[in-house]
Amino acid sequence: MEQSRLQDGTQEAVLELFFARSQEALTxxxxxxxxxxxxxxxxxLGSAEDAEECVSDALLTAWQRIPPERPVHLFAWLAQVARRxxxxxxxxxxxxxxxxxxxxxxEELAETELPxxxxxxxxxxxxxxxxxxxxxxxxxxxxxxxxxxRYFFADSLQETARRTGLSEAAAxxxxxxxxxxxxxxxxxxxxxx
Amino acid sequence: MNEQxxxxxxxxxxxxxxxxxxxxxxxxxxxxxxxxNLRPARRRVVPRLLVAALLVATLGLGAAASxxxxxxxxxxxxxxxxxxxQMREAVELPDVxxxxxxxxxxxxxxxxxxxNIYFNLDITLPKTVDLAALTQDLENGWTIRLGELRFxxxxxxxxxxxxxxxxxxxxxxxxxxxxxxxxxxxxxxEGGPNERGTLSYLVGxxxxxxxxxxxxxxxxxxxxxxIDDISLSRPSQGGxxxxxxxxxxxxxxxxxxxxxxxxxxxxxIPYQHPLRPGDEPSDWEATVVLSSLSIDISFPVTNxxxxxxxxxxxxxxxxxxxxxxxxxxxxxxxxxTGGDFRQISYTRTFREVLVMDEVGSIVIGxxxxxxxxxxxxx
Numbered sequence: 001m002e003q004s005r006l007q008d009g010t011q012e013a014v015l016e017l018f019f020a021r022s023q024e025a026l027t028x029x030x031x032x033x034x035x036x037x038x039x040x041x042x043x044x045l046g047s048a049e050d051a052e053e054c055v056s057d058a059l060l061t062a063w064q065r066i067p068p069e070r071p072v073h074l075f076a077w078l079a080q081v082a083r084r085x086x087x088x089x090x091x092x093x094x095x096x097x098x099x100x101x102x103x104x105x106x107e108e109l110a111e112t113e114l115p116x117x118x119x120x121x122x123x124x125x126x127x128x129x130x131x132x133x134x135x136x137x138x139x140x141x142x143x144x145x146x147x148x149x150r151y152f153f154a155d156s157l158q159e160t161a162r163r164t165g166l167s168e169a170a171a172x173x174x175x176x177x178x179x180x181x182x183x184x185x186x187x188x189x190x191x192x193x
Numbered sequence: 194m195n196e197q198x199x200x201x202x203x204x205x206x207x208x209x210x211x212x213x214x215x216x217x218x219x220x221x222x223x224x225x226x227x228x229x230n231l232r233p234a235r236r237r238v239v240p241r242l243l244v245a246a247l248l249v250a251t252l253g254l255g256a257a258a259s260x261x262x263x264x265x266x267x268x269x270x271x272x273x274x275x276x277x278x279q280m281r282e283a284v285e286l287p288d289v290x291x292x293x294x295x296x297x298x299x300x301x302x303x304x305x306x307x308x309n310i311y312f313n314l315d316i317t318l319p320k321t322v323d324l325a326a327l328t329q330d331l332e333n334g335w336t337i338r339l340g341e342l343r344f345x346x347x348x349x350x351x352x353x354x355x356x357x358x359x360x361x362x363x364x365x366x367x368x369x370x371x372x373x374x375x376x377x378x379x380x381x382x383e384g385g386p387n388e389r390g391t392l393s394y395l396v397g398x399x400x401x402x403x404x405x406x407x408x409x410x411x412x413x414x415x416x417x418x419x420i421d422d423i424s425l426s427r428p429s430q431g432g433x434x435x436x437x438x439x440x441x442x443x444x445x446x447x448x449x450x451x452x453x454x455x456x457x458x459x460x461x462i463p464y465q466h467p468l469r470p471g472d473e474p475s476d477w478e479a480t481v482v483l484s485s486l487s488i489d490i491s492f493p494v495t496n497x498x499x500x501x502x503x504x505x506x507x508x509x510x511x512x513x514x515x516x517x518x519x520x521x522x523x524x525x526x527x528x529x530t531g532g533d534f535r536q537i538s539y540t541r542t543f544r545e546v547l548v549m550d551e552v553g554s555i556v557i558g559x560x561x562x563x564x565x566x567x568x569x570x571x
Binding site: 012031032035036071072073075076077079080083084087090091102105106107108109110111112128129132133136137138139140141142144145148149151152153163164 | 210211212222
């Protein structure tokens with residue numbers, strides 16, 4: 001392989017393409033991250049076609065926002081955008097389609113005694129994120145990764161277990177304990193969802 | 194949605210605002226599994242007599258058999274005489290020391306090549322740490338835990354970074370110098386501290402070749418290791434979040450210029466494949482990098498080449514000159530990407546040193562790469 005092909009594989013190289021307003025930025029982003037983004041959206045939406053549209057929207061968002069933004073973690077940035085698109089689509093459709101990993105993850109969260117609903121309080125959103133972030137940072141890496149894989153990436157339990165080196169039973173038990181801990185923390189902080 | 198589902202959905206939405214570093218960590222985690230990415234150092238409780246016996250055995254046999262191989266590298270890889278002979282240029286003794294405000298980092302011996310490095314790291318705690326109290330803590334179930342380890346290009350003195358406190362400040366300072374956004378770091382502890390307050394570790398770093406081999410190889414340029422901090426941690430009595438307390442404030446840094454030169458072969462595989470199912474096939478090129486310490490394989494498009502990732506992984510074999518599989522075990526690192534199987538970036542570190550003279554070919558599914566056709570790039 002030519003040296004240039006290897007160099008092209010870096011995040012910084014892709015960002016340089018965005019900053020140069022080269023359309024190659026989109027093809028390189030698609031090449032490097034498209035598969036993973038599509039899989040993420042498909043797990044949430046349960047539909048390959050809808051997932052494709054979300055990824056296209058995410059790429060368009062990247063084109064519009066980079067520059068001036070310069071994400072430190074490009075994949076994470078794209079994943080957040082694509083995930084937001086996918087969840088927004090679910091919310092507007094008022095229906096969660098079967099087949100995605102999201103269904104199970106949502107059922108698990110719904111079984112947890114999350115704080116009572118006085119939702120949509122202005123300014124609450126940032127505080128909730130801050131509490132969740134602080135709580136996650138306290139966790140050892142394996143626990144933290146298991147939680148993020150299951151509830152951010154909507155991975156199946158099997159995939160979560162495989163990625164974290166746990167048996168499915170151990171992963172299930174770990175996630176149960178973590179959900180309870182998080183619910184307690186949110187309650188302690190007076191957070192309402 | 195009922196009320197509970199609505200709350201669950203709201204929580205799901207809130208998780209979208211996670212720190213991107215946590216998302217990247219979860220995406221990369223496999224790179225360090227099962228061995229230990231940032232694994233907290235565990236204090237081994239070993240009878241003193243056994244320790245003494247191991248030390249005698251290690252020093253006696255290790256020194257005699259391996260020549261320059263340090264005890265920890267020797268114990269980890271347990272190399273054959275052929276492996277040690279092959280890796281003569283891969284072993285170095287930089288013997289670099291960095292004083293980080295009283296905490297001393299000492300890189301004694303290194304083993305590596307252009308995209309792998311293993312080294313012995315001694316960390317001597319500052320005089321301000323009460324060793325008697327620390328020993329008491331360790332006996333009470335606390336473990337010493339290194340903060341995040343990261344590698345950057347270039348040389349850095351502790352004085353330059355000592356005021357940096359948060360991870361984002363450190364990231365900003367080293368912007369553009371991150372050695373690789375992808376790679377695996379392993380940390381193995383041999384316990385401690387000893388009576389001088391020294392903790393001993395074996396640290397390994399394997400950069401994914403696709404991202405790091407060119408243009409920034411690990412060797413022949415300064416390399417900086419940054420450790421966020423050192424803390425004590427123990428499980429919570431009530432089963433909640435673990436308790437932690439600081440031991441040494443960071444960041445801690447040490448720089449040196451690795452010149453390790455283990456053998457590395459680069460292969461390319463031109464192939465035709467549709468970008469998306471149903472497309473006309475187009476030209477692609479896969480990359481394979483084989484070293485004595487790891488193998489890195491990158492296929493940009495793999496829609497129909499393998500049924501699953503497991504099929505792909507099972508299809509990867511290293512054969513000897515007679516065509517028999519070489520079993521060298523998997524080390525602590527390894528990763529792949531490609532959730533929907535459109536591309537693969539696969540790295541696997543080895544638990545033993547691969548003797549290149551014994552290798553005949555690499556088989557990846559239907560692709561067969563003869564070692565003799567590879568390009569030496571070490």
